[in-house]
Amino acid sequence: MFDSVLVANRGEIARRIIRTVRGMGLRAIAVHSEADADLPFVREADDAVLLGPAHPAQSYLDVDKVLQAARTTGARAVHPGYGFLAENAAFARAVIDAGLVWIGPDPKAIEQMGDKINARNLMEAAGVPVAAGTREPVSDLAQAERAAEEIGYPVMVKAAGGGGGIGMGVARDGESLAKAFEQATRAAARFGGEPAILLERYIERARHVEVQILGLADGTVVALGERDCSVQRRHQKVVEESPSPGVTPELRERMLAAAVRAGQAVGYRGAGTVECLVDADAQDFVFLEMNTRLQVEHPVTELVTGLDLVEHQIRIAAGEVYSVEPRVTGHAIEFRVYAEDPRRFLPGPGKIGVWEEPVGEGVRVDSGYAAGNTVTPFYDPLMAKLCVVGATREEALRRGREAVAAFRVEGPKHNLPFCAELLDHPDFVSGDYDTGLVSRMRSA
């Protein structure tokens, strides 16, 4: 086992990784921008290196600066967290070439899954169901129109190299297709992705359900249950739970088996997530994409399996050979506490005056901030993840209500009132909801 890990990330995920790294007796090294110098993850690391100005391109996305920080601190391994450089195969290779251990899958697996069109084709070949869609990149509107006619409206339009819901749009006819195509192209260009566009059949009233996989050092791939991430705004997740209330044991078995095949198809090592869309009425599913990294919502899986996924990432990266027999018990829910207004979900950064996290049985908070910190406009709005676990879904909901009510944040705008509203919404309470829930709540 290496003796030190550089965490190439910020906020709550850097802090969460640092906690496990230090818990394993390893040295944790943080890197940070000027804007983040006062955040808890910098304070809690054994070593911290200033990368540069707030703008991600000059700090967290600057490969040379991150590698330089690893050299000067004597780091032996690099954990990328999620976002930033986590799914950048060139960065993974640069880390390996620098003689460091990359805590993630083989760069080739990142590449294969990073291109959504390639991933779709690969999954189809591995026997994983995919939605009707384009098998080749679509590069102009006329091509997109032909593809949409063939697939049948409504279609989902997305950038093949994109992620995090950015640039994704639903088209219901030729007119909205032009708009969605333009939006996806612009997002692809802006976020530095490939200008290739992908069209897929859009499933109405679908649930977004993903399977957590773990590729072990001996080559076996295990599935650690699923997470339902159907509570979304702007195609981005707000609340996740495990198990999914919309998946029967029979469907779960098929999804987990498909996710294992997906992982095996790319020789996957470490923690990864196979995202699917589930048609709850038909109890059927299709592959959406695979995220080759730790997922934001990994705590819900940790709470129902009792596993520390970061610890497993580290042990697998270190080449430790062992087996895992996953057992899922209880029910866990995660609420993403975003710095945004709870009505329109528009960003509301600001200085934190009051920050009081709830405590109690079955409550876990992964936060990136403390009182006195400033939530700046430079990064994503995630301030904390409030997670609850109970023996049953009812118990988890009850603990969720109490914990949301007890969480006090003053300064930035925040969506805790939305979380409280959701916890009283009959569709969420019953478990019978889909990805359209939040927009229905807001259009009513």
Added chain:
Amino acid sequence: MAEVRAEMVANVWKIVVSEGDAVEEGDTLVILESMKMEIPVIAEDAGTVTKLHIKEGDVVQEGDLIAAIE
């Protein structure tokens, strides 16, 4: 005269109009960026853009003046 102000702390990503331009209600004047999200700033009334108080790359605070429309 209508003053257009920033609703949140943000970076000025793109300025869509120029001083002297005639705008309709609902036209996009400026696109702000905050927390990885693009936020268009919209004209609430028709008129002429008499003054732009910001330039691309600026950081605006909540309540900062962005433009004046007459």
